[in-house]
Amino acid sequence: MRFSISTLKTFTLAILEKAGYSGEDAAYFADSLLFANERGVDSHGVTRLRTYAKRIASGVVDSHAHVKVTNDSDTFLAVDGANAMGVIICRETLDLCIERARRFGSCFAAVSHGNHFGTGAFHALYGAERSMITVALSNTSPCVAPTGARTAFLGTNPLAIAFPSRKYGALVLDMATCTVAQGKVILAEKEGKKIPLGWAVGPDGSPTDDPKAALQGAMLPFGGAKGYGISLVIEVLCSVLSGAPISKDTRSFWNDFERPQDLGFFLGVMDIAALLPLELFLDRVDEVFDRIKALPKAPGVEEIYLPGEIEALHTWQTQTAGVELGEGVYQDLLKLAEEYGVSPSLLNGGRKEESPCRT
Numbered sequence: 001m002r003f004s005i006s007t008l009k010t011f012t013l014a015i016l017e018k019a020g021y022s023g024e025d026a027a028y029f030a031d032s033l034l035f036a037n038e039r040g041v042d043s044h045g046v047t048r049l050r051t052y053a054k055r056i057a058s059g060v061v062d063s064h065a066h067v068k069v070t071n072d073s074d075t076f077l078a079v080d081g082a083n084a085m086g087v088i089i090c091r092e093t094l095d096l097c098i099e100r101a102r103r104f105g106s107c108f109a110a111v112s113h114g115n116h117f118g119t120g121a122f123h124a125l126y127g128a129e130r131s132m133i134t135v136a137l138s139n140t141s142p143c144v145a146p147t148g149a150r151t152a153f154l155g156t157n158p159l160a161i162a163f164p165s166r167k168y169g170a171l172v173l174d175m176a177t178c179t180v181a182q183g184k185v186i187l188a189e190k191e192g193k194k195i196p197l198g199w200a201v202g203p204d205g206s207p208t209d210d211p212k213a214a215l216q217g218a219m220l221p222f223g224g225a226k227g228y229g230i231s232l233v234i235e236v237l238c239s240v241l242s243g244a245p246i247s248k249d250t251r252s253f254w255n256d257f258e259r260p261q262d263l264g265f266f267l268g269v270m271d272i273a274a275l276l277p278l279e280l281f282l283d284r285v286d287e288v289f290d291r292i293k294a295l296p297k298a299p300g301v302e303e304i305y306l307p308g309e310i311e312a313l314h315t316w317q318t319q320t321a322g323v324e325l326g327e328g329v330y331q332d333l334l335k336l337a338e339e340y341g342v343s344p345s346l347l348n349g350g351r352k353e354e355s356p357c358r359t
Helices: 005-019 024-038 046-058 086-104 120-128 182-190 211-216 225-240 278-293 309-321 327-340
Strands: 068-072 076-080 106-114 132-138 159-163 171-175 263-271
Touching (some): 005 024, 005 046, 005 327, 024 046, 024 309, 076 086, 086 106, 086 120, 106 225, 120 159, 120 171, 182 327, 225 263
Antiparallel strands (some): 068 076, 159 171
């Protein structure tokens, strides 16, 4: 079933308000959830609304806090996230970095006392849309086993990098350093589906296609030792550098509603215009992309896509066709509406006729 974006935003804001979160920051946060659904990254979309609302209502997240700079060297900042919403921490920190980069060419920030920052592409594109090469990294609660181990120690430790182009829109690489984001396993469990072998191991360290067993075991790094190495580098940048706990010592986003997560981020921007004219950069980027697009295609391949291009096409299509939600997510939203005293008509009134969204 499909829902208009405006309907899902109205419904999301109604739930957030009942949980104790309203105003411009709440609207920006709602946009970050719908951004994920629009791009087809449903594991990071409204399926998480229940957990976010509970964290707000329980007070384990300070949804009205704002970041504080605790150490300042002009182009490198230590930032206290103050246990604010992760999305808001990222926006406020990136605003600080962008202002510095316009003066000094670049600026990076190590952030402590954070909460789940959602979809990394949302933050990376925020900077790219302002003509900045943008990097957004986070550690997460432990769910990934280092190569050779069978128990979780690292987080999914996502990596997002974006920069502008003229012809193709901003390029954005957004990836977890495990085979897939754990949210996809959680979504599979919610929808009663199996997961592919190779995503995770069960509690005994054996490969599993059962999402419940996977959630009791550990996710696997992508590319074996290569993914493990990248994840460990992100861990150091996000936790050791900022003073935040390492992933193993952070708290669960899904299950701990008594203590803050206490995550670490590493965010930064580079002002393209500090090195060369922006128009020249865009010309050069477009030339690289054009040449990739023109390469001979492998058998059965119709299009060579750039990182983030499929998601951008999905966004364009969902603006007309609406966002598709699985039955499990839909039923969960209806239960959420009942629990928070929100009329289900806010959701059902925006259902659209079936019109499959192809990518």
